[in-house]
Amino acid sequence: MTSKKDTIMIDDLRSYIDALEQAGELKRIKAEVDSKFELCHVSKVNEEQKGPALLYENVKGFDIPVLTSAFTTPKRLAIALEQDHNLSMSDLSKEWMKLTVQELVPPVFVDKPKVMENVLEGDDVDMDKIPSPWFYPEDGGRFFVTAGFLVTKDPDTGWVNLGTYRSQVLGNDILGTQIIKGKHADFHLKQYAERGELMPAAAVVGTDPVLFLASSTLVSAQTDEYNIAGALRQRPVEVFKSDLTGLTLPANAEFICEGFIDPNELMEEGPFGEYTGYYSGNKGKDFPKPVLRIKRILHRNKPIMWSTTVGKPINDIHMIQSLNRTATLWHDLETMKVPGIESVYIPPEACGRFWGVVSVRQKYPGHSNHVGNAVIASTTGHYGMKGVIVVDHDIRADDWDRIWWALATRFDPKRSAQIIDRGRSTPLDPGLPIDARDITSRIILDACTPYEWANKPNEIFMDREVLQKVSNRWNEYGFEGTSPVEGLINSLTRPEPVKK
Ligand SMILES: Cc1cc2nc3c(=O)[nH]c(=O)nc-3n(C[C@H](O)[C@H](O)[C@H](O)COP(=O)(O)O)c2cc1C
Ligand SMILES: [Mn+2]
Structure with a gap:
């Protein structure tokens, strides 16, 4: 390191x-x-x-x-x-x-x-x-x-x-x-x-x-x-x-x-x-x-x-836009006082501008929806962004494997997707007709388990003590290098229930 x-x-x-x-x-x-x-x-x-x-x-x-x-x-x-x-x-x-x-x-x-x-x-x-x-x-x-x-x-x-x-x-x-x-x-x-x-x-x-x-x-x-x-x-x-x-x-x-x-x-x-x-x-x-x-x-x-090559993703410009638009979107959400923001990501694969992902620790019913709407109303997100995916706090905004999992398991299209009309677009968006690129629609995909559900699906976790033992014995099993479990124990085991 x-x-x-x-x-x-x-x-x-x-x-x-x-x-x-x-x-x-x-x-x-x-x-x-x-x-x-x-x-x-x-x-x-x-x-x-x-x-x-x-x-x-x-x-x-x-x-x-x-x-x-x-x-x-x-x-x-x-x-x-x-x-x-x-x-x-x-x-x-x-x-x-x-x-x-x-x-x-x-x-x-x-x-x-x-x-x-x-x-x-x-x-x-x-x-x-x-x-x-x-x-x-x-x-x-x-x-x-x-x-x-x-x-x-x-x-x-x-x-x-x-x-x-x-x-x-x-x-x-x-x-x-x-x-x-x-x-x-x-x-x-x-x-x-x-x-x-x-x-x-x-x-x-x-x-x-x-x-x-x-x-x-x-x-x-x-x-x-x-x-x-x-x-x-x-x-x-x-x-x-x-x-x-x-x-x-x-x-x-x-x-x-x-x-x-x-x-x-x-x-x-x-x-x-x-x-x-x-x-x-x-x-x-x-x-x-x-x-x-x-x-x-x-x-x-x-x-x-x-020089930079430009053209199809990924090259310098997509990385630059991903970096600085993620930073400004994150800052926008903080200044809008949207609570619970864990991480933000505008992926370079989406040209560093057209899609964004936000991870939120929900604190009230409708919180994840608040986040999705805040993104497209923000200074960074209102310009040319076409889609927002909101995930729960246990998933990092740049962890594609888990984002797919959330879209597969915490998402119902009818309940969780919203289309919003008439957003500001960019003249360079090839997804819109050449002569009508001023305005785009947008979609919010809320891939969070609804906060208000009393009966939430029961997620699988590992046993904390056994996992610690596995981590300690990692090399004894014949694996090389440091244990991959270190630092992940909290996310692989059941979180302590929140004390009311
Ligand atoms: C590699 C690269 C090329 C860019 N090319 C242009 C361009 O040709 N025209 C343009 O208006 N913006 C272009 N941009 C975006 C602008 O640099 C960006 O909007 C920046 O905020 C402009 O500076 P300003 O805010 O001081 O006007 C490009 C960005 C990058 C990273
Ligand atoms: Mn400037």
């Missing part, structure tokens, strides 16, 4: 790669690999096998290595967050929630940012020199930002926002950026449009992984994601103030493309194989995107490119 104190201190992409390598979670690929399709296809097949993170050291036509599959197992997310490597996804989300509801930690400004080691301007601004992968055959081209973020600033209040919006290379010095309506950079863009000004913006790739994780989390407006990343690390992120755009930028990034977005300029971008496993519905002229015109590229010496 790896405890927190054994982990490497991470403050950039390189130290994260070192930490992965130390934990045996990184494979270096020496063979020449084409960044068009081949790199993505190798990574995707490796991800399906639950393989390690991959560092492609010999990318055809480039001398810049590319990292993929950084987060595709819970262990690698735990390494990124400097947490115990054995934590489950749901437990990691709980740690995330605890850290981000504490005091936020603002960044610290440094004099000599490493990302300024190389400053490319004029004709040297050439996105074709960077190995931005081309992922799937029907994608519109190469995508520079998949594991990164756009930095923008509120011109009125100075709030600095980091948002992960994928960005396609549309020319030597042009990035098309998919900022979906209502995202924070969209707020900023509208403010610059009203002022009749260009919006300073920077596309950043290859940072401390917590910055990428924070930039793709639903954080409140007017909250700098730097402060969230600082809270997750319990120490400040190193930043600098750009003399070109005035933006606060991460000092240790591998690449930063700085420039300006004209609020009135849109270009065709995409299509892109999305995290749903489908291409997005509307494309081309029906869905043009804002463009970042790059004035300069900053990069570290010997820079490293970082």
Whole structure:
């Protein structure tokens, strides 16, 4: 078991790669690999096998290595967050929630940012020199930002926002950026449009992984994601103030493309194989995107490119969404004062957003129903979630074997399922018709034994004393290793009756 104190201190992409390598979670690929399709296809097949993170050291036509599959197992997310490597996804989300509801930690400004080691301007601004992968055959081209973020600033209040919006290379010095309506950079863009000004913006790739994780989390407006990343690390992120755009930028990034977005300029971008496993519905002229015109590229010496494959689950984006949406849903339920919440989980298999599971210790009739309805009314759960499963406290929200058992044995479809109409949806949900994706229905599956039943089914348990003896004698029976019973005795034996 790896405890927190054994982990490497991470403050950039390189130290994260070192930490992965130390934990045996990184494979270096020496063979020449084409960044068009081949790199993505190798990574995707490796991800399906639950393989390690991959560092492609010999990318055809480039001398810049590319990292993929950084987060595709819970262990690698735990390494990124400097947490115990054995934590489950749901437990990691709980740690995330605890850290981000504490005091936020603002960044610290440094004099000599490493990302300024190389400053490319004029004709040297050439996105074709960077190995931005081309992922799937029907994608519109190469995508520079998949594991990164756009930095923008509120011109009125100075709030600095980091948002992960994928960005396609549309020319030597042009990035098309998919900022979906209502995202924070969209707020900023509208403010610059009203002022009749260009919006300073920077596309950043290859940072401390917590910055990428924070930039793709639903954080409140007017909250700098730097402060969230600082809270997750319990120490400040190193930043600098750009003399070109005035933006606060991460000092240790591998690449930063700085420039300006004209609020009135849109270009065709995409299509892109999305995290749903489908291409997005509307494309081309029906869905043009804002463009970042790059004035300069900053990069570290010997820079490293970082990408995520996207496409069908499970890859980085599903793990990220599972992690941060579980954390925010859990927090939502706590702030709504729903009692008895034992664990929460939004599985990556369900694209990290469409289904959620909550385990509850019931305290009153209708409690489990309260939980299901609270989930879909919450800030996290109201947006795009289609189904909620509620289980009793003896089942962990991320224990699929037992969730199936609850659906088999504590559930009656007529009594336990409810369909709710007209919830907020996402334009990327392929389960809805392409032209009618604003609204979805939802289902709540209450897989709990009703609290009010006087005559509850009699569950099978083991004898406590005999089980303790079995645990003590585990190796005597000829089994190797520590007894699997330790720590499980309470859940395998009949709970003490609650004293009235
Ligand atoms: C890998 C990845 C790719 C994403 N791509 C997009 C995207 O192209 N457009 C978008 O609006 N949101 C995208 N998201 C979701 C946003 O990052 C998320 O909604 C985040 O909260 C946006 O930042 P903001 O809240 O500061 O606007 C992506 C998330 C991840 C993890
Ligand atoms: Mn934000």
